């Protein structure tokens with residue numbers, strides 16, 4: 001793992017939460033992007049090089065909708081930047097972590113991503129992110 005890439009926050013409404021985070025952070029979001037396969041719309045803020053990712057469900061069967069149903073709005077996951085996501089996935093499998101996809105998946109903000117099951121990380125949903133070369 002290289003560094004924390006972003007903190008994911010589950011919100012009911014990007015519009016409402018976006019206004020709140022503009023006030024809270026004192027800055028505008030740099031990107032709003034829907035990732036259909038993940039059934040999420042995202043909005044990214046950059047705070048001195050650290051990123052906040054707001055996540056709204058695009059359908060009732062989205063993992064974000066289920067999270068909010070169960071736990072309410074709030075911190076959803078921690079994403080780490082990795083240089084080689086395939087190698088990191090193999091290392092984590094070796095270490096006994098449960099990965100939630102066989103292969104890296106296309107994520108938001110031009111990344112390849114993979115998630116680690118929170119039951120194997122002490123209750124924290126972890127995301128791996130590698131920059132997708134354009």
Ligand SMILES: CC[C@H](C(=O)O)C(=O)SCCNC(=O)CCNC(=O)[C@H](O)C(C)(C)COP(=O)(O)OP(=O)(O)OC[C@H]1O[C@@H](n2cnc3c(N)ncnc32)[C@H](O)[C@@H]1OP(=O)(O)O
Pocket residue numbers: 008035038040042053055063064066067070076077079100106107108109111113115117118119123124125127
């Ligand atoms: C990719 C676009 C974007 C990006 O950055 O590029 C994103 O970040 S998209 C983010 C949304 N997508 C995901 O989260 C994909 C990975 N997540 C999953 O596959 C599921 O959410 C999963 C497997 C973590 C949980 O699935 P589900 O909610 O259907 O299962 P359960 O409700 O039975 O939960 C099982 C167990 O996990 C605990 N849980 C669920 N979500 C979280 C969480 N965010 N953080 C910590 N723990 C979580 C839940 O409480 C259950 O624990 P238990 O002890 O059994 O009660």
Ligand SMILES: [Co+2]
Pocket residue numbers: 006008053077079127
């Ligand atoms: Co994320």
